[in-house]
Amino acid sequence: MKILYILGNFPKVSETFILNEIYQLEKRGHRIKIIAFNNPEEDIEHDELSNIAAEVHYIDSIRKKSIYKALPTTKKDVKALVSLPKTETMIKEKIKNLYRTKQMSKILDGSDYDPDILMTHFAHNNKYSVEHLSSIYSVPWVIEVHAADIFKKGRKEQGSKLLRYPQKIVTVSEYNRNYLREEFSLEKSIDIVPVSIRPEKFEPKGLKEKNKIVSVGRLVEKKGFKYGIKAFAELKEDYPELEYTIIGEGELENELKQLSEELGVREDINFMGYISDQELKKQIEEAKAFILPCVEAESGDLDAMPMVLKEAMALETPSVSTTVSAIPELIEDGKDGLLAEPKNPEVLSEKLSKLIQSKETREEMGGEARRKIVEDYDIAKNIEVIEESFRKTIT
Incomplete structure (x- = not known):
């Protein structure tokens, strides 16, 4: 054609x-x-x-x-x-x-x-x-x-x-x-x-895991990053060595940096901006968990089924997201990832803690996540x- x-x-x-x-x-x-x-x-x-x-x-x-x-x-x-x-x-x-x-x-x-x-x-x-x-x-x-x-x-x-x-x-x-x-x-x-996506492009390379969580996306309201930062601030009480990497650019960058200052975690959050494909894959695979705390924006805008979640799942990095729109069609809560109600940093923190404290859970969910992507989203x-x-x- x-x-x-x-x-x-x-x-x-x-x-x-x-x-x-x-x-x-x-x-x-x-x-x-x-x-x-x-x-x-x-x-x-x-x-x-x-x-x-x-x-x-x-x-x-x-x-x-x-x-x-x-x-x-x-x-x-x-x-x-x-x-x-x-x-x-x-x-x-x-x-x-x-x-x-x-x-x-x-x-x-x-x-x-x-x-x-x-x-x-x-x-x-x-x-x-x-x-x-x-x-x-x-x-x-x-x-x-x-x-x-x-x-x-x-x-x-x-x-x-x-x-x-x-x-x-x-x-x-x-x-x-x-x-x-x-x-x-x-x-x-x-x-x-x-x-x-192309699962072969996101084949895990067995990189050494680092003590961090990662988010990727435009820094706009519907991505819910302010709730991710609040959840991270709660996690720091139990995991003081944990770090948070946020990859992307957008209109809310200064606001998010200010929030992290107010919560006392600015030194532990790395705002990376846009990076190459290779560096993106490396950052996600090294993380203990991937978090995308999507919400419905005041304008009504929301994500349907974010592609970056599929990329993280293909890399076997267990993901925490929310029940917004079609995300529950992608992630089966408790099997190949974890879901929380939107705008709830306390529950996000609890879900992330489950992954951070158990390597066995991370590996099990990560493996299930990649299997789903290979079968359904290739x-x-x-x-x-x-x-x-x-x-x-x-x-």
């Missing part, structure tokens, strides 16, 4: 699952082309990025002086304008999407690439341009929805309108599918394609589910 990926930002540190997906599709012989609206120019180091062969095209940025270029000048432009969904009410947003459509048409018309299907991630308003392109070229499109694009306040009305248009909707968990059906009133079929297996969604959409 010739699959045209239309993405908002590419490549993006927090969206390595898209790299994994494209990498595996290419390995299976599919011809991929990528059109992205923006290059975030992040300092990203991932093996998959250097291994994918897909051509990447970026559309010209939208500036006030260039908006006039979005006005219809050809039959294709008129068709796109007519196909503008009535629900896309803001004139400014309509013009931006028509501009994006014209830019994408220019890229396609200047090549010999005739896509069989259009694929995109995240139900944001800029994806109306994918509907326009689909209409112009009579090519079906598939959208995969994740977390912030459907859970944030205000997304219900916007998302339910946009999601009427794709020929196929894909999401990452049963929790998400139920949410879409109940909150978005979607009656069309929704396929579940778990965001998966991208080499689950790519077949994506392919089947594409085939059903085309036929």
